[in-house]
Amino acid sequence: MTYSIDFRKKVLNIKEREKISFEKVSKRFGIGKNTVFVWSKNILPLKNRNRATTKISIDKLKEDVSQYSDAYQYERAERLGVSKSGIQKALKRLNTTYKKSYKRFEGKKRRKIKISE
Structure with missing residues (x-):
């Protein structure tokens, strides 16, 4: 889930203004402390990179x-x-499901012998 930039700024402003730790501010807002730490390094969300398929037609x-x-x-x-x-x-x-079609073995049936001890 991506949080809005306004929310990120609000969290970081409260952290700076009240001079509280990453752990306390994360508990206060119900988010992970690592998330707040990453926001302190870079407030903008990372963009997904669309990779071009080069070899496979x-x-x-x-x-x-x-x-x-x-x-x-x-x-x-x-x-x-x-x-x-x-x-x-x-x-x-391609949304291709990969199921093999197994043919049923039509040889002799194997008999199980149960040995009681």
């Missing part, structure tokens, strides 16, 4: 997902020439 990834639906992420990474974590993040951006 979304179209190629969609095609790969439709063509090889049961492939592991490391196999996908090898085919597209990127890292495993890059594939994971790209699939997350």
